Amino acid sequence: MWAELFRSTSTRQNILRLAIVSLIAIVIAMMFISTPRRPIRMLPVANDVVGSTTFDFDSKEDGSTEDVIMKPEESQDDIPVVETRRSSSELSDAKLKDAQVVQLKYLWDKSANSSVQEEKLQEGYVTPNVHYMWCGQKWFEYRDYLGVVSVLRTIAPDKITIHYEYPPGVDKLHYHQWLDYLKHDYPYLEMKQMDEYLVRFCQGDRATQLQLILQVLNEEGGIYVSHTVWLLDFPAKKRAYDFEIALEPDSVDGYIVLRRGVLTSPNTTQDELLHDTSLKTDRSYCALVHHVFQGHTHGCLLVKGERFDHFYPMDIWELDNAFGKLARKIFYGTEEIRKPKPSYDELVPNIGHMVWIGGGKMDFVFYLSLLSMLYVVKVDVVYIHGDQPPSGSLWESIDSTPRIRDRVKLIRRTAPTQIYQGEIEPYYRALMSDLIRVDLMINYGGIYADTDAIWVKGLSYADRGYDAVASYDWVDWSWPYPDSVNFGLSYGKKNAPFWQLFRDTMRTLHNDIHGFTGVMNPYKILERYPHLLRIDRHLQVICYEEKCHPIWVNDYHNMSRDHTTDNSLYNWREDVNALHWTHPNPKALANETTLRHSTGLFADVGKLVMEAAGLW
Structure with missing residues (x-):
């Protein structure tokens, strides 16, 4: 029979084809099994998950742990509060070469949270669906975001539902984008408006609220978590209970676990559930923030009161206490204080960049700015990027002076008129300059200065080891942003991760919000990646x-304060690298003649540059 088959050409061809297909299938299967899957990554937080999802503040010397249950009614005297302060200018931490490396794996992805995912595969456990109740018209803030992230880390839920009375708001300047981050990065977040029955939760007393929570959970089973809660440790075995409650005595702050169909009637109370011997139940408590400072936490932490109702990432960047470590662990995946760290295997290129859009006459401040780049910073060359050259006698003097002309x-x-399909209004030259500046840093690196900024001190070797450097802006027009970042003087290395992230945020433009793309949104990047941008308070x-x-x-x-009249700028030659006049140019720097006859700080700055350039 086999000889007959092989004597048939068509049969031999069919068998050969079948063998080849089978071999290919085996090879592909082996590759699929042996090749590690590349994890999906998310934007809002800064580094990969480190180790366990349990935040252990109760470790003993022998490595064991002890659950410490703190009841809410215990004393809250002498509670330390988060210190609201800005980051110092002395920054150092690990540098990451690839922008993708700094993005955190999806917290609910098996590769990022394998222990939690494996625990979910337990028959008979309560469905890991999480429910929040959102009442009133208010912003979804950083504390709320950390609460949801803690749930993602500890439970890895199948779904999160936010039942809202009014949709969580976003401020006019788009600072509080925390809910948008979750919507973008977590695929199973459901926003569900309360119906007329459930909305009673927002006006009812505690008994009514508790009854409504139980009814919601009873439909399909799940976990209720209040927006004030951070879950630090939530073993899957908790979902083996038919009912577990961990609420404050006078509110519904805390969490509840309920199995589907447990309620015998809509009016079943928590006491009836707890005393039902046919059910497996438990009663627990959430710790308060002051317990963290005492060195103890439970698996659940209530974050509220004092300054804990409203705080920002900047408040935890360098907060070297138990709460700071805990918040960083949730947000960044590590307790470590994350700061930029210089690297000297490659330095910031010694080239200068300026942007000149629309042409026009070079004024005396622009002239001094260019000279200060050449003779104070001592760059090798200054590139002026623009659609038209400057004009006027000062530009002509540069062109007629070989030692200057040859380095310009x-x-x-x-x-630019658009970026990522977003249209740029033709009058918005500041935004055009922002786009070009970021592009220059990605492609070339170097030292950038606006044409109204004058350098009075050059950069040190230590300065040029950082990937990306800028300073805060002084203006207080961007509330609720805690700060904003000014890149009018900035420098960095070619293709550094921060510049890549900066350009990527330009996918969203708000032409109607002055400074959103160039100074506000970069601050949001800094919040998530504080180790990628050095903020130098003495840069300008x-x-x-x-x-x-x-x-x-x-x-x-404080815009009413003038620090030229106190001692803040007494030692300006050493304390700062540059002065930057955003509006208007100082009278003392109107022209060379005026400068010669003027005195004071601004005149001294101009004279320093003219002398450094050898023109006086």
């Missing part, structure tokens, strides 16, 4: 209406 290069560049002093605001003083946001 005009690079023709069309003004910004002056507006001839009042100057050094970022290193406490009240630098």
